[in-house]
Amino acid sequence: MGKVWTKERAWEWYNNHNWLRGCNFMSSDCANRIDQWQEEGFEERLKTADEELALAAETGFNSIRIILEFFVWDQQHDGFMERFDRYLETAWKHGISCMVVLGNDCMQPKEFTKPMTLGPQHYDWGYHGGRKKSQHSQFPGMGYHLLDEPELALRHYDWVREIIETHKNDERICMWDIYNEVGNAKRDQATMPHLKKFFEIAREIDPIQPLTCCVWRLPADRHQPFSEIEQFALANSDIISYHNYGTYESNIQQIKRLKETYGRPIVNTEWLGRCLHNTVQEMFPLFYLEKIGCYNWGFVAGKYQTYEPWEGLWQRYESDHNADIDFTKWFHDIYRPSHHPYDPKEIEIFQRFSRLADEDFARAQAAKKAEEK
Numbered sequence: 001m002g003k004v005w006t007k008e009r010a011w012e013w014y015n016n017h018n019w020l021r022g023c024n025f026m027s028s029d030c031a032n033r034i035d036q037w038q039e040e041g042f043e044e045r046l047k048t049a050d051e052e053l054a055l056a057a058e059t060g061f062n063s064i065r066i067i068l069e070f071f072v073w074d075q076q077h078d079g080f081m082e083r084f085d086r087y088l089e090t091a092w093k094h095g096i097s098c099m100v101v102l103g104n105d106c107m108q109p110k111e112f113t114k115p116m117t118l119g120p121q122h123y124d125w126g127y128h129g130g131r132k133k134s135q136h137s138q139f140p141g142m143g144y145h146l147l148d149e150p151e152l153a154l155r156h157y158d159w160v161r162e163i164i165e166t167h168k169n170d171e172r173i174c175m176w177d178i179y180n181e182v183g184n185a186k187r188d189q190a191t192m193p194h195l196k197k198f199f200e201i202a203r204e205i206d207p208i209q210p211l212t213c214c215v216w217r218l219p220a221d222r223h224q225p226f227s228e229i230e231q232f233a234l235a236n237s238d239i240i241s242y243h244n245y246g247t248y249e250s251n252i253q254q255i256k257r258l259k260e261t262y263g264r265p266i267v268n269t270e271w272l273g274r275c276l277h278n279t280v281q282e283m284f285p286l287f288y289l290e291k292i293g294c295y296n297w298g299f300v301a302g303k304y305q306t307y308e309p310w311e312g313l314w315q316r317y318e319s320d321h322n323a324d325i326d327f328t329k330w331f332h333d334i335y336r337p338s339h340h341p342y343d344p345k346e347i348e349i350f351q352r353f354s355r356l357a358d359e360d361f362a363r364a365q366a367a368k369k370a371e372e373k
Helices: 007-015 033-037 042-059 070-075 077-092 150-166 188-205 228-235 248-262 280-290 311-319 344-372
Strands: 021-024 063-067 097-104 173-180 240-243 266-271 293-297
Touching: 021 344, 033 042, 033 070, 033 077, 042 077, 042 344, 063 173, 063 293, 070 077, 070 150, 077 097, 077 150, 097 150, 097 188, 150 188, 173 188, 188 228, 240 248, 248 266, 248 280, 266 280, 280 293, 280 344
Parallel strands: 021 063, 021 293, 063 097, 097 173, 240 266, 266 293
Antiparallel strands: none
């Protein structure tokens, strides 16, 4: 059984890879992740993904973060495995690796959760995520997950095992993101045993890729400890990852804290929230200078509509009209449906610092080869 990588091994892996930069990716014609992975319409959506991944490479990106969908694997097992492999291959031909996400705690309470179905996916125009009642609204109760059903929890474990076992030596996958935003939707206690099991399975398989699991809650006091489930996630991660849609200053504080506490490579796996003053102009150069891998949320605006604010932001404004939220700007996404940029200056920044990173990596690799002679 594998163990958590030593810091030395983590840094060796990280330094042997070019600076990871990209986006959380779903093609613009997907209404949700069922759409992304199901058989119906997949050929057309993969063609769209191919075109948009070519645009991502032109932007300077060399990696994407993709969230898998257990429900589709469970309902269309063989087809899902084939489609996932084709997705990896489509990204790879553009020089783009994939960070693969397995679990996800961004969920609604059960009373607001509609049964999942295959086939055409409904979406509402004008709402973040394409849903009037989304996981990004503020709910009083705990979010519901299929993991809450004992027999489906066992199926989830089989899913995690098969996905990682099949691709444990796959260079197209740069990292396994074991669980997205553990403890979100008030699921800390409900998710903890499943998080432990997911990590246990991954360590038994011992893939060549590092494991990570992000922290996503930013304590108001930087000396305040992370939640128990996030502490477990960090302690079991080879590479440290975090989410932060907040200001430049809050990111600096979080980077400093994570560096000093863990001493491992760091990747920000979700950022870019213009409404909250989290911008390309400030954040991307910061990530480059601090050698922080980064994946902004969203790429080409489409059915998922993540250029719209979270519903929770509207709810916050309704309760406090002085809330510092700029609704005049897109929240996420960097290209319009036409593939014209939301802001051309953003694309110039992505390209400029990506070129610098490529030059840095080429020099480092050349110096390493010279030392080995």
